[in-house]
Amino acid sequence: MIELYTAATPNGWKISIMLEECGLAYRAHPIALGKGEQRSPEFLAISPNGRIPAIVDTEPEGGGDPVSVFETAAILIYLAEKCGQFMPGDLRGRTDTVEWLVWQVANLGPMLGQHGHFALYATEKLPYAIERYRNEVLRLYGVMDRQLEMRDYLAAGQYTIADMACFPWVQTWKAQSIPLAGFPNVQAWYERLKQRPALRRGMDLMRAGMAPNGQFTDEARRNLFGTGSKQ
Numbered sequence: 001m002i003e004l005y006t007a008a009t010p011n012g013w014k015i016s017i018m019l020e021e022c023g024l025a026y027r028a029h030p031i032a033l034g035k036g037e038q039r040s041p042e043f044l045a046i047s048p049n050g051r052i053p054a055i056v057d058t059e060p061e062g063g064g065d066p067v068s069v070f071e072t073a074a075i076l077i078y079l080a081e082k083c084g085q086f087m088p089g090d091l092r093g094r095t096d097t098v099e100w101l102v103w104q105v106a107n108l109g110p111m112l113g114q115h116g117h118f119a120l121y122a123t124e125k126l127p128y129a130i131e132r133y134r135n136e137v138l139r140l141y142g143v144m145d146r147q148l149e150m151r152d153y154l155a156a157g158q159y160t161i162a163d164m165a166c167f168p169w170v171q172t173w174k175a176q177s178i179p180l181a182g183f184p185n186v187q188a189w190y191e192r193l194k195q196r197p198a199l200r201r202g203m204d205l206m207r208a209g210m211a212p213n214g215q216f217t218d219e220a221r222r223n224l225f226g227t228g229s230k231q
Helices: 010-022 072-083 091-121 127-147 161-170 184-194 197-204 218-225
Strands: 002-006 026-030 054-057 067-070
Touching: 002 010, 010 072, 010 091, 010 161, 010 197, 054 072, 067 072, 072 091, 072 161, 091 127, 091 161, 127 184, 161 184, 161 197, 184 197
Parallel strands: 002 026
Antiparallel strands: 002 054, 054 067
8 A cells, every 4th residue: 555645746646646546555645735734743753854754565565564756756666676667677768767757856846846836936026037937938848849759658768757747737737827838838838648547546635725826825835935924
């Protein structure tokens, strides 16, 4: 059994998508980020960085004590190796997949996260910050669009954990006002992945608990962003 500690965020959905796709039995435990549960001693014991998601595998390969894993790239690789799916076994395919997975966690996710924060959630709108991150997001969408030219998926000629990592962030395009029409290969990839039933189930996890239109209490802002009502 995989115990999944998560919330309704793009990073959280990466893992619920993977668990739905690979068919591993799991149990989801919501972490109330706005209440600061990510900083509880119990959660920090499995996720020292105090960020969701994290997993505990109660039945690890070879037996023994449960194994906890934090950081989405590490979790995706762990689950791919556990279920033997969505990570090519050959050297070139695996390398290609890991490259694009790392590209997502080091580039696409952080830049969309920063753009989303300053454009949508910050109470003081800072044009320089919004423009700076938007320009970088557009550059990254261009990188992704070029990679998807003549390809259905990002890496290794098949659907992999690299696609699962990118999809939940790309699906924020409407909220972040990033028209996919400007990136036709990304748009085709996005529409293709949306047809996957397991992906849709993963994306639905805990979605009902999301804050509407980024409206948060001062306490939630402090817990989510380390700030109060002024930023």
